[in-house]
Amino acid sequence: MTENKPAIAAVSLDPADDAPEWTDEMFDVAEFSISGKVIRPATGYLGPNGVVRGRPPQRDVAKRQVTLRLDPDVIERFRADGPGWQGRMNAALRKAAGL
Structure with a gap:
């Protein structure tokens, strides 16, 4: 026999509450x-x-996607600073390469 489950109270969520x-x-x-x-x-x-x-402005030379294996702590260090971590990593690689 099936068991009756208590009704879940309807909660009214207003999506505008979190909207700027x-x-x-x-x-x-x-x-x-x-x-x-x-x-x-x-x-x-x-x-x-x-x-x-x-x-955004178009680049003269498009970036290329590559597969690269990096230590997890290196990736987490760049990600810790938030969005734009891939660009910051690219800038660090350019500096290390002397570009």
Whole structure:
């Protein structure tokens, strides 16, 4: 025979509780659409420090993906400083190579 389980109380979660307050600059770059039809496309995106306009600059020479084995403590040291750790690691390698 099956056992009746107690009902779980419904919890109302408002996704706007954790959402940041919108600024005028955010509204200026946001896409505007009505019923799924885009009236004005987005002109930027929200980056870690606010609104960033356009694409990042293109490089003359594209970076190449490689497979590289590194000691775990080296990787963790670069990751400990947060986002951008791969760029910082690249800069350290360039400095070590004398570039």
